[in-house]
Amino acid sequence: MKVQSQFSARPAMDGDGVNIRRVADFNHTKFDPFLMMDEIKSDDEQDFIGGFPPHPHRGIETFTYIRKGGFEHKDQLGNVQAIRAKDVQWMSTGSGVIHSEMPLIDADEGLHGFQIWLNMPAKDKMRPARYQDTSETVNPEVSNDSGATLRALAGDWAFAGQAEISAPVQGLAGEAAIADFMLSPDAIAELQLKRHEFVGLYLYQGTLSSTHINTGQDTDKETKQYIQGQYLILDSQTLLQMQAGSDGAGLLLFAGKPIKEDIVHMGPFVMNTQAEIQQAIDDYQAGRFGEIPA
Numbered sequence: 469m470k471v472q473s474q475f476s477a478r479p480a481m482d483g484d485g486v487n488i489r490r491v492a493d494f495n496h497t498k499f500d501p502f503l504m505m506d507e508i509k510s511d512d513e514q515d516f517i518g519g520f521p522p523h524p525h526r527g528i529e530t531f532t533y534i535r536k537g538g539f540e541h542k543d544q545l546g547n548v549q550a551i552r553a554k555d556v557q558w559m560s561t562g563s564g565v566i567h568s569e570m571p572l573i574d575a576d577e578g579l580h581g582f583q584i585w586l587n588m589p590a591k592d593k594m595r596p597a598r599y600q601d602t603s604e605t606v607n608p609e610v611s612n613d614s615g616a617t618l619r620a621l622a623g624d625w626a627f628a629g630q631a632e633i634s635a636p637v638q639g640l641a642g643e644a645a646i647a648d649f650m651l652s653p654d655a656i657a658e659l660q661l662k663r664h665e666f667v668g669l670y671l672y673q674g675t676l677s678s679t680h681i682n683t684g685q686d687t688d689k690e691t692k693q694y695i696q697g698q699y700l701i702l703d704s705q706t707l708l709q710m711q712a713g714s715d716g717a718g719l720l721l722f723a724g725k726p727i728k729e730d731i732v733h734m735g736p737f738v739m740n741t742q743a744e745i746q747q748a749i750d751d752y753q754a755g756r757f758g759e760i761p762a
Contacts, residue, residue: 469619469676469702469703469704469707469708470702470703471692471699471700471701471702471703472702472703472704473700473701473702474617474698474699474701475491475621475698475699475700475701476491476683476697476698476699476745477489477490477491477505477507477670477697477698477699478490478491478673480584482520483505483518483519483520483521483569483716483732484518484519484520484521485518485662486508486515486518486520486627487508487510487515487516487703488506488507488508488520488695489506489507489509489603489728490505490506490507491505491670492505492585493694493700493752494731494733494738495593496535496691497666497726497728497731498637498701499576499666499722500589500642500665500666500724500726500727500728501586501641501642501643501721501724501726501727502584502585502586502587502642502644502666502668503585503586503587503731503733504584504585505582505583505585505609505670505699505722506582506583506584507580507581507582507670507672508580508581508582508583509579509633509672510578510579510580510639511577511578511742512562512578512644513571513573513578513579515579516534516571516579517571517573517658517724518540519568519569519571520568520569520570521568521570522532522566522567522568522760523566523598523736524564524565524566524567524736524737524748524752524757525559525561525567525736525737526561526562526563526564526565526593526736526737526738526739526746526748526751526752527561527562527565527588527593527737527739527744528561528585528587528588528738529559529560529561529585529586529587529588529620529629529640529735530558530559530561530583530584530585530586530640530675531556531557531559531583531584531585531586531622531637531640531646532551532557532558532569532579532582532583532687533555533557533582533584533621533648533720534552534553534554534555534556534558534579534580534581534603535553535554535580535582535648536553536577536578536579536580536581537553537571537572537578537579537580537581538550538551538552538553538555538571538572538579539551539569539570539571539572539581539746540569540570540571540572541557541567541568541569542568542570542603542760543559543566543567543568543597543599543655543760544565544566544730544757544758544761545564545565545566545599546761547599548655549601549603550572550603551601551603552572552603552611554602554606554607554746555601555602555675556601556602556621556622556635556637557599557600557601557602558599558600558601558605558622558637558640558671559598559599560588560592560597560598560599560639560641561588561626561662561683562588562592562593562594562595562596562597562598562751563594563596563597563598564597564614564748564756564757564758565757566758566759566760568647568756568759570577570744570753572652573668574716576696576714578633582670582672582720582757584646584722584740586587586610586641586642586724586733587642587657587727587729587731587738588641588642588670588738589639589642589727589729590694590726590729590740592641593739593740593744600637600657602635602636602637602638605636606636607619607620607635607636607755608620608633608635608645609633610625610627610628610630610633611628612627612628612636612642612655612657614630614649614652614655614656614657615654615655616628616646616649616650616651616652616654616655616656616657616712617649617650617651617655617760618633618647618648618650618659618706619647619648619649619650620633620634620635620647621637621646621647621648622635622637622638622640622644622645622646622647623635623637623638623640623643623644623645623646623723624638625645625647626660627657627659630723640724641727642666642724642725642726642727643664643724643725644722644723644725645657645658645664645721645722645723645724645750646720646721646723647668647720648718648719648720648721648723649708649713649717649718649719649720649721650718651676651712651716651717652673652712652716652717653712653713653715653716654711654713655687655711655712655716655717656709656710656711656712657708657709657710657711657749658708658709658710659708659721660707661702661704661708661721662704662705662710664724664725665681665704665721665724665725665726666701666704666722666723666724666725666726667701667702667703667704667708667722667723668699668700668701668702668721668722669699669700669702669719669721669722670698670699670700670718670719670720670722671695671697671698671699671718672692672696672698672718672720673696673712673715673716673717673718673719674696674712674715674716674717674718675693675694675695675696675712675715675717676693676710676711676712676713676717676719677691677692677693677694677710677711677713678691678692678694678696678710678711678726682736688740693713704723729740730742734748734749735744735745737749
């Protein structure tokens with residue numbers, strides 16, 4: 469694989485004192501159509517017990533994926549759902565959503581999950597909100613002979629020479645697709661993602677090595693290693709070739725089509741102009757977003 473840019477997740481805090489690791493860019497949109505990825509990973513409930521009490525959103529899509537533990541989601545649309553291990557939840561917030569995400573306490577398991585923000589194109593930012601989760605469906609998986617497994621979380625994916633698999637959640641902004649890619653110790657895998665303009669990778673577990681062939685006057689191979697907590701932006705037109713280290717590897721794959729629009733960001737709102745941000749604030753303060761039913 470060919471790495472174009474490399475970032476590291478940074479410690480942060482959000483919600484009611486929830487400790488997270490974050491990769492975000494609201495200024496230069498390096499991850500377009502994605503905006504941010506938060507990872508929650510702890511066996512200590514004090515790191516996440518406060519959860520995310522009711523708060524608003526406008527102009528973005530939130531995508532939550534749980535690997536261990538769980539959250540209970542509630543919103544002003546009347547959706548109430550427990551999101552547990554292997555589940556995903558997608559909210560296309562559009563003109564406005566108020567929701568809460570509170571941890572399902574399981575002291576024996578802890579919590580490991582991700583929330584991903586996607587930008588919405590200007591034409592869709594004020595459409596009605598949409599909600600979907602996979603609590604009653606299964607995210608399909610496909611494996612190769614080396615011990616690598618791809619779990620499709622959103623969009624369509626092809627791997628290991630098998631027929632394309634489709635996640636239950638479709639239609640994300642920016643034609644986005646998301647997958648959990650799990651490699652056993654020393655497993656080798658290849659993915660062809662050239663139909664996408666943007667491809668990113670976040671290594672949440674283990675180590676990963678890749679070999680890139682440098683072509684020029686002297687052709688040689690360059691092998692690099694990556695560690696947990698690194699986010700890589702990849703050349704989508706180059707074959708993605710990976711090998712896990714002796715401790716295996718786990719990573720999220722992100723793919724999509726950049727929206728290429730200017731954005732203005734303030735807290736939970738992402739719009740295209742400062743005037744639209746002010747309108748979002750005014751609408752929220754005036755109670756026009758509604759409220760979560762008791």
